[in-house]
Amino acid sequence: MSNAYIDQFPAEAKVIRAAFYSSFFALALGGVFGIIQTLHRTGYYRFIDSADYYTVLTAHGVFLVISFTIFFLVGIFTWAITTSLDRGVEDLRFTWGWYGLMAVGITLTGVAILAGFTDATDISASVLFTFYAPLQAHPLFYLGLVLFVVGTWFAGVDWFRSWWAWKAENPDERIPLPAFMVLTTMLMWYIATLGVAAAILLFLLPWSLGLIESVNPLLTRTLFWFFGHPVVYFWLMPAYMMWYVLLPKISGGKLFSDPLARVVFVLFLILSVPTGIHHQYLDPGIAEGFKFIAMTNTMFLLLPSLLTAFTVVASMEHGARQRGGEGYLGWLKALPWRDPVFAGMALAGLMFAAAGFSGMINAGMNINYLVHNTFWVVGHFHLTVGTAVALTFMAVTYWFLPQVTGKQLWSRSVALGQVVLWFVGMTFMSNAMHRGGLLGIPRRTAEPQYDGFEFEAAVGSVAELDAQIALGGVLLTLSLVLFFANVVGTALNGRSDDLPDNSYAGTLSGPEDAPQILDNLKLWTAIAVVLVIFAYTFPLLSIIDRGGLFGPELVELPLSTLDLESISALALAVEQSTIATLETTADTATAVIAGVIP
Amino acid sequence: MNIHAYEKLWLVAAMLLIVGFIATITYGSVALGITMVGDQQDTVEPTELADDDRFDDPRVEQVGENEYEAYVVAQTFSFQPNPIEVPEDSDVTFYVTSRDVIHSFSLVGTNVNTMVIPGEVAEMTVEFDDPAEYGVVCNEYCGPGHHDMEGEVHVVSEDEFDLTELEADGPDEVETGDEISVDVTTENRQLEAIETTITLEIGDETLTEDVTIEGGETLETTFTVDSATLGEGDHDWTVTVDDHTDSGTVTVADDLEDDGGDDDE
Ligand code: HEM
Ligand SMILES: [Cu+2]
Ligand SMILES: [Cu+2]
Numbered sequence: 001m002s003n004a005y006i007d008q009f010p011a012e013a014k015v016i017r018a019a020f021y022s023s024f025f026a027l028a029l030g031g032v033f034g035i036i037q038t039l040h041r042t043g044y045y046r047f048i049d050s051a052d053y054y055t056v057l058t059a060h061g062v063f064l065v066i067s068f069t070i071f072f073l074v075g076i077f078t079w080a081i082t083t084s085l086d087r088g089v090e091d092l093r094f095t096w097g098w099y100g101l102m103a104v105g106i107t108l109t110g111v112a113i114l115a116g117f118t119d120a121t122d123i124s125a126s127v128l129f130t131f132y133a134p135l136q137a138h139p140l141f142y143l144g145l146v147l148f149v150v151g152t153w154f155a156g157v158d159w160f161r162s163w164w165a166w167k168a169e170n171p172d173e174r175i176p177l178p179a180f181m182v183l184t185t186m187l188m189w190y191i192a193t194l195g196v197a198a199a200i201l202l203f204l205l206p207w208s209l210g211l212i213e214s215v216n217p218l219l220t221r222t223l224f225w226f227f228g229h230p231v232v233y234f235w236l237m238p239a240y241m242m243w244y245v246l247l248p249k250i251s252g253g254k255l256f257s258d259p260l261a262r263v264v265f266v267l268f269l270i271l272s273v274p275t276g277i278h279h280q281y282l283d284p285g286i287a288e289g290f291k292f293i294a295m296t297n298t299m300f301l302l303l304p305s306l307l308t309a310f311t312v313v314a315s316m317e318h319g320a321r322q323r324g325g326e327g328y329l330g331w332l333k334a335l336p337w338r339d340p341v342f343a344g345m346a347l348a349g350l351m352f353a354a355a356g357f358s359g360m361i362n363a364g365m366n367i368n369y370l371v372h373n374t375f376w377v378v379g380h381f382h383l384t385v386g387t388a389v390a391l392t393f394m395a396v397t398y399w400f401l402p403q404v405t406g407k408q409l410w411s412r413s414v415a416l417g418q419v420v421l422w423f424v425g426m427t428f429m430s431n432a433m434h435r436g437g438l439l440g441i442p443r444r445t446a447e448p449q450y451d452g453f454e455f456e457a458a459v460g461s462v463a464e465l466d467a468q469i470a471l472g473g474v475l476l477t478l479s480l481v482l483f484f485a486n487v488v489g490t491a492l493n494g495r496s497d498d499l500p501d502n503s504y505a506g507t508l509s510g511p512e513d514a515p516q517i518l519d520n521l522k523l524w525t526a527i528a529v530v531l532v533i534f535a536y537t538f539p540l541l542s543i544i545d546r547g548g549l550f551g552p553e554l555v556e557l558p559l560s561t562l563d564l565e566s567i568s569a570l571a572l573a574v575e576q577s578t579i580a581t582l583e584t585t586a587d588t589a590t591a592v593i594a595g596v597i598p
Numbered sequence: 599m600n601i602h603a604y605e606k607l608w609l610v611a612a613m614l615l616i617v618g619f620i621a622t623i624t625y626g627s628v629a630l631g632i633t634m635v636g637d638q639q640d641t642v643e644p645t646e647l648a649d650d651d652r653f654d655d656p657r658v659e660q661v662g663e664n665e666y667e668a669y670v671v672a673q674t675f676s677f678q679p680n681p682i683e684v685p686e687d688s689d690v691t692f693y694v695t696s697r698d699v700i701h702s703f704s705l706v707g708t709n710v711n712t713m714v715i716p717g718e719v720a721e722m723t724v725e726f727d728d729p730a731e732y733g734v735v736c737n738e739y740c741g742p743g744h745h746d747m748e749g750e751v752h753v754v755s756e757d758e759f760d761l762t763e764l765e766a767d768g769p770d771e772v773e774t775g776d777e778i779s780v781d782v783t784t785e786n787r788q789l790e791a792i793e794t795t796i797t798l799e800i801g802d803e804t805l806t807e808d809v810t811i812e813g814g815e816t817l818e819t820t821f822t823v824d825s826a827t828l829g830e831g832d833h834d835w836t837v838t839v840d841d842h843t844d845s846g847t848v849t850v851a852d853d854l855e856d857d858g859g860d861d862d863e
Contacts, residue, residue, distance in 0.1 A: 050742075054744070126742075132700050134699045135739075217700060217716055218718060221700070221715070256602075260601070281634065282711060282720075283713050283715060283718075284637070284714075284718040285637050285715060285718040287636050287637045291636075295620070296620055303612055303613070307612065314602075360619065364623050367709075369710075372711055373711070373737035374737060439706075442736075442737035444744070445735075448745070450748045452681075452733055452748055453748075453750065546641050546718075547641055552642075552645070552716070553643065554644060555644070557741050
């Protein structure tokens with residue numbers, strides 16, 4: 001008899017499996033759209049109309065960065081809470097409830113997007129994952145997103161409930177590190193999602209229903225980025241959690257420092273949100289001073305990532321030395337490179353370091369002008385969310401799948417091939433995207449070839465860059481095929497009694513070395529809120545003052561094609577869900593406040 | 599808190615790096631006086647640009663010896679004016695706004711790059727040195743034809759550059775024997791006077807007039823031709839001033855009165 005997660009928490013393992021499978025389904029869809037657009041853009045194979053390219057791109061963006069990442073992370077967060085507090089969820093129906101809400105929400109949004117491929121309905125939502133007004137999506141698109149986000153809010157409530165219950169029984173204990181990471185991440189998420197909730201509920205959804213005439217495009221855009229930057233950390237913090245609590249164990253050692261890990265997550269909580277304006281360095285209507293404040297905060301946000309780099313490498317070194325590694329760099333050889341869980345995470349970390357460099361360029365207020373909205377940016381975030389996060393998630397899947405299914409992994413060597421292939425494919429694709437961006441090749445463009453001019457490459461040629469991007473895209477797609485082969489193969493395996501125990505890494509320097517104040521979530525939340533108020537009050541007021549709360553008269557795109565009947569039916573649905581949302585928001589808020597105040 | 603010595607070292611190095619970045623960029627933007635797109639301009643009504651002094655007629659204007667202003671409108675899926683022509687060795691301030699959705703105005707391969715948001719006006723000053731041609735792309739998704747949205751900025755030599763506007767107007771029909779008169783309006787929108795020649799070509803006739811037009815002035819000229827020398831039939835005419843032309847067609851006919859009478863019935 002083994003002591004895997006499924007043996008300890010069979011009911012919770014089932015929820016986690018559902019979340020993982022939802023996540024993988026989104027990954028599969030996103031991957032298909034990814035290769036279609038890669039071949040289309042580079043001109044190798046165009047079988048869709050270029051106007052439909054943007055429907056493909058919307059689907060790729062939303063399915064990958066909303067559904068794939070977030071479904072996966074709610075799975076591992078549930079694992080982290082239950083494992084580290086050593087207790088099941090408080091109410092299983094509630095847990096299935098938030099999972100269901102997320103699933104329904106993303107289905108509505110997905111249907112609205114995919115309906116854009118057919119003329120059979122008027123429904124479409126080819127607005128990309130940023131949905132900047134006056135581009136207008138069908139109301140279902142916005143409604144689905146709201147339900148999905150509300151689902152994640154409930155998930156957070158679920159985890160807070162576990163923690164309160166645990167705290168009542170263990171009043172004098174430190175919050176276990178994985179639980180601490182989940183709670184700080186969720187606090188950050190509550191603050192961050194206020195922006196997108198306001199943008200959708202106050203403006204975009206009523207506007208798409210015809211209840212209000214117009215919106216202020218700069219205001220909704222700013223509210224989007226209020227959420228759009230920290231969402232990056234919502235993907236990244238779970239990946240960091242894996243690097244802190246799983247990687248050291250897989251390397252054969254212990255986490256170097258528990259206190260520093262807590263510091264890192266507190267810094268993320270504090271600094272993630274007041275930086276969003278760095279996506280708007282080029283926006284007219286926002287004063288330079290506000291952009292400058294955002295840039296300063298962004299630069300400080302490098303700190304937790306730099307600290308993580310240190311701790312992760314130090315922990316790996318410790319592991320390697322436990323395994324008999326020696327010498328200055330010789331210890332690297334002693335690491336378990338043949339273990340796909342380790343290799344995938346290590347390669348993901350390596351790519352993240354490269355991404356750090358292109359990220360610093362993006363963050364520089366003046367250098368940003370050279371690369372903003374070029375293909376460079378796409379190269380950058382395929383290293384961050386597309387590899388540091390996605391590859392880490394795929395790698396840890398090879399550890400989690402046996403834990404939550406109770407079955408042996410189908411093939412470790414296929415898994416190893418998969419992570420290496422992703423690394424190689426991404427090296428080709430992302431490097432060429434970065435270079436293309438420096439030539440001025442724009443992102444989000446079906447046919448980046450123009451009548452009046454050509455892009456001039458100092459080294460190589462645009463054709464060579466296109467070839468590398470297409471090759472990279474094909475390798476990535478192959479890598480995904482291997483990944484799904486393993487997921488399906490594992491699911492088809494029989495139950496095994498010989499699985500590793502469910503556990504996470506111990507620490508060299510434990511929580512007893514961490515000052516008590518680090519666990520004061522109320523304090524850190526208050527500081528985070530104050531910083532957000534500082535960074536956003538004046539920009540928002542000034543935007544409203546300039547353009548009005550509901551903006552000027554606009555030409556929206558597409559022109560609204562809804563007939564009145566469907567409007568009133570939808571309005572009703574929306575009203576009901578808005579009320580439900582408001583109620584749950586209030587509940588969530590009270591719950592969170594109550595929980596944070598000890 | 600128990601922090602390892604190496605970790606302290608790393609922490610200090612990280613902080614130095616961050617402060618260094620901020621200092622460099624602050625120096626770059628404050629001390630070197632590089633200005634960025636900000637909130638310098640007042641808002642406009644995107645649906646009423648036709649009544650806006652600056653954007654009713656998207657154009658380039660001269661405002662100082664080597665200083666120009668370009669008023670640019672982005673809309674699905676084009677830029678106006680296109681191409682944008684400016685002289686070498688000039689400082690050009692672009693004012694860009696949108697008639698509909700969010701676009702960008704981006705000179706390919708340079709750091710001249712701004713978002714174009716309906717209701718807002720982006721302001722950017724650019725120094726152009728030698729003659730060159732730049733592609734302009736919209737790098738923000740703006741709808742199904744986004745990839746077709748392009749423009750050009752032409753930096754031309756001093757000799758080639760002007761801001762002359764030409765408009766010529768002539769009758770559609772005249773009766774044989776009557777005079778054909780073509781009115782020519784030439785506007786010099788530059789600050790300095792120009793000396794040039796206005797030419798009318800009609801049939802085998804060529805008429806010319808040498809003129810001097812002061813900066814900011816508009817000159818009205820009228821050419822007259824006797825229709826009898828052209829004879830009955832359709833005659834194309836063209837007026838030329840430097841590189842600018844305008845043209846039309848006039849029909850010379852006998853018994854014009856009768857034809858007109860027929861039409862009225
Ligand atoms: C098979 C693997 C993949 C391929 C071939 C691929 C390819 C591409 C390409 C070519 C673009 C640029 C489209 C354009 O700007 O015109 C793109 C955009 C994007 N990709 Fe991927 N990608 C892959 C995987 C991923 C993953 C794993 C993620 C995130 C988890 C991701 C997130 C995104 C996002 C957010 C965009 C931007 C969407 C937008 O601009 O609205 N991609 N992808
Ligand atoms: Cu950001
Ligand atoms: Cu566009």
